[in-house]
Amino acid sequence: MADDPSVVALVIEARDGSQLAWNAIVDRYAPLVWAIGRRHDLGRPDIDDVGQSVWLKLVEHLADIRDPAALPGWIATTTRNECLRVLRTSRSREQAEHRADPEPYAEGGFAEIEQELERVQRQAALRSAFRELRPRCQELLSQLFKEQRPAYRDISATLGMKIGSIGPSRERCLSELRRCPALAVLIEGEGAGATREARRR
Secondary structure: OOOOHHHHHHHHHHHOOOHHHHHHHHHHHHHHHHHHHHHOOOOHHHHHHHHHHHHHHHHHHHHHOOOHHHHHHHHHHHHHHHHHHHHHHHOOHHHHHHHHOOHHHHHHHHHHHHHHHHHHHHHHHHHHHHHHOOHHHHHHHHHHOOOOOOOHHHHHHHHOOOHHHHHHHHHHHHHHHHHOHHHHHHHHHHHHHHHHHHHHO
8 A cells, every 4th residue: 555645744743742643643543453452352441451552652662663654554563562462461371372373363364454454544544535625525425425325305405405416516526535635645556556466467
């Protein structure tokens, strides 16, 4: 996946002392920490413990991360190490060593974590791009992509739009969304990855 410029910006701002940037980093990657914790069969209290340790270590080592774009991988690796620490503490050493055995990951564990990381990055890019849209597009797309989407007549009444203009407006807004820098980088990276995969075949 291509580097996400918003991650780089957040790391730089957090290094400079921005609390808003720090909060954004935690909000963005907390789901990744949770997913890795669940991968290790940890319960909520243990995952909370892992999360606190991960964010504390990030505070301590943020300045040591040479490449800001490497932050997601750093968080994933640190979270896994903290999960193993919790397992060693709460279970017998034999159980912990069994869980630490890399073989289960060779059968797909690392791939699952990578997929979760990519999912988190996609969601973050989409949220960032959505915030760049015109308010009118944000309102329309929010209505159209609700879990239980309202009928067009209800959307028309809520937004004061003609029913016949909803479809064309949706396409224009989606096109605008795809052109947003945060999402454009993601789309470009996924396209390049697909091309490389096709060449390997």
